[in-house]
Amino acid sequence: MGKFSNGIFGNFYGKVGNVVGSNWRGIDYLRSLPRMTKNRVASQGQMEQQAKFGLITAFLSSLRPFIEVGYKKLAVKQTAYNVAVADNVKNAISGNYPDYTIDAAALSFSRGILPLPLDPAVVAAAERHVSFSWTDNSKKGKALDTDKVSVLLVNQVDEESEYSLGTVTRADAALDIAVPAGWVGKEVDCYLFVASANGKEVSNTFYGGKITIVE
Incomplete structure (x- = not known):
């Protein structure tokens, strides 16, 4: 694949022979069409x-x-x-x-250098709720009390998930999330990460383990 800009006829898009011109995320490219081989078997x-x-x-x-x-x-x-x-x-x-x-x-849903909250934990609560808690460690490194906390619950058996995306802050130190009635008695995997209020910094993903949903 070749990258180009402002060729002698300007930027080129489309197909000529076995060459295709295209643009992706603001970058112009030239690439050749794949060579087709009959009865090709994957390694x-x-x-x-x-x-x-x-x-x-x-x-x-x-x-x-x-x-x-x-x-x-x-x-x-x-x-x-x-x-x-x-x-x-x-x-x-x-x-x-x-x-x-x-x-x-x-599994990873985030990757970055922002510190996670201190001592994050997760437990099953009554009425199909899952309770996340943590200690506010603002001012540690780049951590701020305004950082947004996101949590995710994954029910792999039913191939379903529930999440809360930045609805609470590091300073709130807790978050409850409700799950569907069909999840009662089933195990779910629990995840948490933190992002700065402007979205420029993010933490790695914390895995809180498996919990069983209760009524």
């Missing part, structure tokens, strides 16, 4: 990578708003979603091909 490595990619993209597809905040700073000339997919394909897959599974403890 073992390609099949393994495709299986991992499919597993992670299916899991993350409904969490784009959450990921857009958590991976925004790393989205340089690519989308936050694509960065998150690559990160989790590399780090959050367990098992051997073709029996891959997602390692809940290794």
Whole structure:
């Protein structure tokens, strides 16, 4: 793939022969069409990578708003979603091909240097609520009391999730989130991260473990 700008005939878009001109995120590119090979068989490595990619993209597809905040700073000339997919394909897959599974403890929904709140914890509460708590550690490093806290609950059995995106601050030190009635008696995985009020800084993801939802 070649990058160009202001060629002798200006920027070129479309197809001529086996060359395609296009623009992505403000950058003009020239690329050749892929060479088609009849009866092409994927290698073992390609099949393994495709299986991992499919597993992670299916899991993350409904969490784009959450990921857009958590991976925004790393989205340089690519989308936050694509960065998150690559990160989790590399780090959050367990098992051997073709029996891959997602390692809940290794999943990442954010990546950055902003300090997490002190002593984050999560417990199941009555009436299908999940209670997150933490200690306000404002002024530690870049941590501020105005930092926005986001939490995520994942029900892998039903392939469902619930999240709260920046509705409380580091100074609030607590957040309750309700879950659907169908989750009662089931285990969910719990996650938390923090982003600065202007969205420029973000923490890594805290994994709070599994809890069982109660009535």
